[in-house]
Amino acid sequence: MHLRVPRPRSLAGQLFAMQAVLIAVVVAGYALFTYISDRGQAQDAAGRQARAVTLAIADSPSVLEAIRSPDPTARLQPYAVRVMRDTDVDFVTIMNPEGIRWTHPDPKQIGHPFRGHIERAQRGQTFTETYTGTLGPSVRAVTPVLDDDGRVVGLVSAGIKVEEISKRAQEQLTALLGVAAGALLLGAVGTYVINARLRRHTHGMNADELSRMHDYHQAALHAVREGLLMLDGQYRVALINDGGRELLGVTGDVVGASVADLGLPAQLTGALLASEPRVDEVHLTDRRVLVVNTSPVSGGEHRGTVVTLRDVTELQSLMGELNSERGFTQALRSQAHEAANRLHTVVSLIELGRAEEAVDFATAELELAQALTDQVVAAVSEPVLAALLLGKTAQANERGVELVVSHDSRLDDGLLPPSLPARDLVTILGNLVDNAVDAAQGRVPSRVTVAAYTEAAGGGGGSELVLRVSDTGAGVDPAHADLVFQRGFSTKPAGEGGRGLGLALVSQAVQRHGGTLTVTEADGGGARFEARLPLGDPGGRAPAPDALAGRHEPGGAV
Numbered sequence: 001m002h003l004r005v006p007r008p009r010s011l012a013g014q015l016f017a018m019q020a021v022l023i024a025v026v027v028a029g030y031a032l033f034t035y036i037s038d039r040g041q042a043q044d045a046a047g048r049q050a051r052a053v054t055l056a057i058a059d060s061p062s063v064l065e066a067i068r069s070p071d072p073t074a075r076l077q078p079y080a081v082r083v084m085r086d087t088d089v090d091f092v093t094i095m096n097p098e099g100i101r102w103t104h105p106d107p108k109q110i111g112h113p114f115r116g117h118i119e120r121a122q123r124g125q126t127f128t129e130t131y132t133g134t135l136g137p138s139v140r141a142v143t144p145v146l147d148d149d150g151r152v153v154g155l156v157s158a159g160i161k162v163e164e165i166s167k168r169a170q171e172q173l174t175a176l177l178g179v180a181a182g183a184l185l186l187g188a189v190g191t192y193v194i195n196a197r198l199r200r201h202t203h204g205m206n207a208d209e210l211s212r213m214h215d216y217h218q219a220a221l222h223a224v225r226e227g228l229l230m231l232d233g234q235y236r237v238a239l240i241n242d243g244g245r246e247l248l249g250v251t252g253d254v255v256g257a258s259v260a261d262l263g264l265p266a267q268l269t270g271a272l273l274a275s276e277p278r279v280d281e282v283h284l285t286d287r288r289v290l291v292v293n294t295s296p297v298s299g300g301e302h303r304g305t306v307v308t309l310r311d312v313t314e315l316q317s318l319m320g321e322l323n324s325e326r327g328f329t330q331a332l333r334s335q336a337h338e339a340a341n342r343l344h345t346v347v348s349l350i351e352l353g354r355a356e357e358a359v360d361f362a363t364a365e366l367e368l369a370q371a372l373t374d375q376v377v378a379a380v381s382e383p384v385l386a387a388l389l390l391g392k393t394a395q396a397n398e399r400g401v402e403l404v405v406s407h408d409s410r411l412d413d414g415l416l417p418p419s420l421p422a423r424d425l426v427t428i429l430g431n432l433v434d435n436a437v438d439a440a441q442g443r444v445p446s447r448v449t450v451a452a453y454t455e456a457a458g459g460g461g462g463s464e465l466v467l468r469v470s471d472t473g474a475g476v477d478p479a480h481a482d483l484v485f486q487r488g489f490s491t492k493p494a495g496e497g498g499r500g501l502g503l504a505l506v507s508q509a510v511q512r513h514g515g516t517l518t519v520t521e522a523d524g525g526g527a528r529f530e531a532r533l534p535l536g537d538p539g540g541r542a543p544a545p546d547a548l549a550g551r552h553e554p555g556g557a558v
Contacts, residue, residue: 019195023187031180043139046160047128050141053087053158055126058145063094067145067154072102073110081105083158090164091135093157094145097122102154109134114157118142121155130162137162227290227309235259235273238304247290247309268292272307282312284508380411380452384422385429389450392433396448401440403433406451411465417535420465420513427509431502432469432529439473439527447472457534464515467531470522484519506531 066075080103126143140159227244349358396403515533
């Protein structure tokens with residue numbers, strides 16, 4: 001037998017029950033307090049009313065005249081009955097100074113002593129009290145009747161029965177209960193409406209479920225390595241996890257700060273401020289390559305934006321190296337094909353009995369290849385850059401572009417400091433060469449000139465490395481000189497993997513090492529890109545070893 005444990009009431013239901021009970025208690029307490037207060041006020045009002053009636057009777061000249069008559073009762077009894085009817089009191093008793101009644105609502109009580117205290121009135125004072133007389137408990141007032149000489153010649157008492165006062169309070173209580181019931185109903189309806197909305201927002205979960213959800217939420221935020229950023233409707237940071245802080249490079253408490261004040265690159269800031277969703281957009285920060293996805297929070301009006309950030313710095317590096325290796329493989333395949341053709345030519349010449357011509361042909365081909373290798377190695381003895389230039393030369397040759405190393409190039413092995421790794425130079429020089437080859441392809445002449453050398457930096461600040469790549473392409477429009485280094489800028493149609501990232505990676509690597517990157521017009525037309533990198537730790541700031549090193553985008557022409 002399975003016993004079903006009832007699910008705890010939802011948070012909205014618990015709040016509704018608590019608020020309903022609270023409203024009921026408050027209204028009941030207020031009603032009780034008001035009833036007690038009104039009952040006391042009713043008794044005070046009855047005392048004031050009785051006092052006013054007795055004083056009015058005692059000051060009446062006709063009463064004083066009737067008291068002096070031989071039969072006071074004959075004249076005062078009708079008068080007392082009329083006053084009772086007109087003033088809405090339950091009794092009016094007029095008596096002699098000793099308390100013997102001259103009037104009473106019950107004629108049988110006339111001539112009998114008054115039930116109550118009269119001592120103070122006999123001394124000329126007016127007072128009120130609650131006393132049980134012949135008509136039952138009543139609130140009464142007693143006052144003396146004075147003659148012209150100030151002597152007490154009679155007493156007057158008027159009162160209202162406690163039962164009548166309770167009826168008056170009961171009528172007020174009925175009205176009060178009606179108001180209280182209306183207030184309770186209105187409070188219940190308001191509480192239900194508020195809690196119905198709360199139930200929708202909390203999805204019917206109880207307090208324990210919400211607490212667990214919050215704990216899971218916090219744990220997930222800190223466990224996920226990807227960056228998560230949540231913006232409110234005014235594009236202020238509502239939430240950011242540890243991964244988001246690391247990827248965006250922000251420190252301190254940024255919750256509540258506007259995205260525009262985070263100091264992010266302009267294009268990344270624009271993507272975060274965009275109202276339309278962004279899918280797998282690549283953006284660059286000072287040290288990282290990020291894939292950004294944004295999604296607006298649904299719900300009619302713009303409630304906010306959810307942003308996910310994925311670090312593809314290492315992936316981009318691996319892709320660049322893979323593409324470079326693919327290019328080298330294609331170049332080797334092409335060279336192997338050419339070598340096979342030349343070998344067949346040599347074999348054919350030998351078969352034709354022209355051995356001397358075969359030797360001359362083979363020697364000339366070897367001398368041409370060796371001359372190219374010697375030219376590159378003599379100018380750039382740094383092994384990684386030398387290998388890069390040899391591979392790029394073969395690739396350019398396959399595309400009908402001549403790649404030459406200028407005679408003023410000189411870069412010895414071991415010259416580069418540890419703070420300027422060769423992989424960063426591959427990123428810079430490789431992307432510049434690919435950009436130049438794309439620009440020069442199909443032009444007459446089709447040539448790319450590479451220069452790599454060191455020279456003294458201006459201002460006596462040591463030496464700097466100069467990497468210059470010129471092409472015979474169409475050049476760069478001066479109006480676009482400041483845009484070519486931004487991510488996404490390209491004058492060519494997007495190919496596989498997109499365009500417009502190569503020069504942005506170059507600019508990122510140069511800026512990270514404290515260098516400068518410029519584009520001008522080459523001497524024979526086309527574009528000249530020049531990167532200048534200080535040979536040392538720029539500004540005492542060592543680049544991060546895991547920063548954007550070796551990221552290279554083949555085919556990254558603008």
